Amino acid sequence: MKLEFAISGGDFSRAGIASSEVKKMLKKINVEPKIIKRVVVALYEAEVNVCAHAYKGNIFVEIDGTKIKIDIIDKGPGIENIDEAMKEGYSTASDAVREMGFGAGMGLSNMKKNADEMSLESKVDEGTKVTIINYLK
Amino acid sequence: MEPQFFHHALKINLDACYGCTHCMTVCPTEAIRVKNGKAFIYEHKCIDCGMCLKACPANAIQVEQDDFSTIFNYKHRVALYPSVLTGQFPSRYYASQIAAVMLDLGFTHAFEVEHGADFLKKEIPKYQLESEFRPVISSFCPAIIRLIQVKFPSLANHVMQLKPPVDIAAQFYRKHLIDQGLKDEEIGIFYITPCAAKIAAIKSPVGETTSAINGVINMDFIFNRIFRALKQGKAGHRELPDKPTMSPDALSWSLTNGEAAHAKGRSIAIDGVLNSMDFLEQLEDEEISNIDFIEIRACDESCAGGILNHNNRFLTVERLKLRASRYKKDQKKSTDTNPIFEQESYLKMNSRIGAVKPRSMLKMDEDMTRALVKMEKTRRLMCFLPGIDCGACGAPNCQALAEDIVQHKAALTDCIFLQNHMQKHGKLSQETAHNRIEKIWGENRLEKDCKRKGAQDETLF
Incomplete structure (x- = not known):
């Protein structure tokens, strides 16, 4: 099953829509709450990341009987130093974003913690693609 | 299983x-x-x-409730009443008069539930320290516990494993009477409930096997009996104001923020079932985090808005607040203490409930692969349903109808708009369409009926 969501940069009021929708689906197919939680937390972080840093982005979700694969593809500034960005507490978020309570530098590391597999490709000034996979059983 | x-x-x-x-x-x-x-x-x-x-x-x-006469199956009959019962009556009637009237009705004892809250006020912060789950979600509201079980299973672990005030109070009172030499089996404790969920919780407790409460009487029933007696001036023999045998905080426990105000750390109070669902949704996604304690109740204005309450919820809140401020003044000059602490060590040993177990209602099938197929079918059906969410199919919205169809509980032709569409294209006979409507809405439903609500010969009752 496939789902698709669009996100626009800066619109935090809509961050969480994809994760809520995916959560609903996973509950309906009887995935264990613990696993749902990991998926949802990782996806919500991803949504917030796109809102905070990119201009716009798309989320593509694919669910089959064994796993959920989520691609988050954005057009944005890209990540210069991926290793740095993965560290807890490292953040390039603007003051405006921090004022809204985001930008603590936990995004990517929290995603990695909650995903079973995660890969990240990024080109500076073009955008970033994050793929997360979680197994449902 | x-x-x-x-x-x-x-x-x-x-x-x-x-x-x-x-x-x-x-x-x-x-x-x-x-x-x-x-x-x-x-x-x-x-x-x-x-x-x-x-x-x-x-x-x-x-x-559902227990018939009032069942109280007479017991030699000792305890009315366990919530403070919101006293808030149903104008402030000129003291809680002591209301309790006196209950004794006239046939109870041998009357005890106010919120006494149990003073115990929890001490115990909840301790519980928070030892709980491995954060935030701790209050176990107070039985409808919310059920909501978490069916819709937010991943939060079930967060529900506080301490009994709510009503069960603490029931347990205390039973022990208190037994210590006076009464026989356990001759004591009948009846809870006067402002809510349906509590009845369900007493008949099939969540997280424990039995309840110290023997029966439940609905507040709307008792309200009528008490109000009649008060109106007839039958409470004159107990004019004195009730004594502050519990703290003002305990008295206000069942009101919104009555509980959260005394928890440790950052605590938050939510009331209303829709507000609760919004909040739990965000909490589950960790969109909301860093909270230590959540008080969460299904009724608007918490128990003051209980569905079996007769009176306006805001007036009930006002009356209870007035009573609490009177307690605050009176406590300074009185020596009354909360009797519940006489049994503190006994209550400490018996105040725990087991973990709340999830029982998700959302899953479309136990088997994940089959559930996935059903969900895809549902999504395909949603391509055809008009998205009007009118309820004319007998389901609350198009999504619910689609899911019912997939579960073989309904048919696509239950949708009146699709019926119309199919008839236009010659795919459904008028006869079949009409039959579907009668199946959902009853035979002869579309016949003229002047006794219908709002119609010219309506009988009001």
Whole structure:
């Protein structure tokens, strides 16, 4: 099953829509709450990341009987130093974003913690693609 | 295997129900359908919140209760009443008079539930320190516990494993009477309930095997009996104001923020079932985090808005606050103490409940692969349904109908718009379409009937 969501940069009021929708689906197919939680937390972080840093982005979700694969593809500034960005507490978020309570530098590391597999490709000034996979059983 | 049976206190009175959509559309868990012209409750989805009862224009939703005469099966008959009962009456009537009237009605003892809250006020912060789950979600509201079980299973672990005040109070009072030499089996403790969910919780407790409470009497029933007696001036023999045997904080426990105000750390109070669902949704996604304690109640204005309350909830809140401020003054000059602490060590040993177990109602199938197929089918059906969410199919919205169809509980031709569309294209006969409507809304439903609600010969009752 496939789902698709669009996100626009800066619109935090809509961050969480994809994760809520995916959560609903996973509950309906009887995935264990613990696993749902990991998926949802990782996806919500991803949504917030796109809102905070990119201009716009798309989320593509694919669910089959064994796993959920989520691609988050954005057009944005890209990540210069991926290793740095993965560290807890490292953040390039603007003051405006921090004022809204985001930008603590936990995004990517929290995603990695909650995903079973995660890969990240990024080109500076073009955008970033994050793929997360979680197994449902 | 999760247990399949859950006791529910809300029942449809089929004689009174005329099959409209009010209850179905307000039900927060989409537990109601209309079949054969009558409302029907899917028991595994119902959380006993009572929104349907409030919405019903025909008084057709009944709350099960024990017949009042059952109290006389016991030699010692305890009325365990919540403070919101005293808030149903004008402030000129003291709680002591209300208790006195209950004794006239046949009870041998009357004890106010909120005494138990003083115990919890001490214990909750301690519990928070030892709990591995953060935030701790209050176990106070039985409808919310059920909501978490069916819709937010991943939060079930967060529910505080301490009994709510009513069970603490019941346990205390039973022990208190036994210590006075009364026989356990001769003591009947009856809870006067402002809510349906508590009835369900007493009949099939969550997280414990038995309840110290023997029966439940609905507040609307007792209210009428008490109000009549008060009006007839029969409470004159107890004019004195009630003594402050509990703290003002305990007295206000069942009001919104009554509990959260005394928890440790960052705590938050939520009331209203829809607010609760919004909040739990965000909490589950960790969109909301860093909270230590959550007080969360299904009724608007918490128990003051209990579905069996007679009086305006805001006036009830005002009266209880007035009473609490009187307690604050009186406590300074009185030597009264909360009797519950006489049994503190006994209560400490008996105040725990087991973990709340999830019982998700959302899954479309136990088997994930089959559930996935069903979900894809549902999404395909949604391509055809008009998205009007009118309820004319007997389901609360198009999504619910689609899911019912996939579960073989409904048919695509239940949708009146699709019926129209199919008839236009010659794919459905008028006869079949009409039959579908009668199947959902009852035979002869479309015939003229001047006794209908709002019609010219309506009988009001």
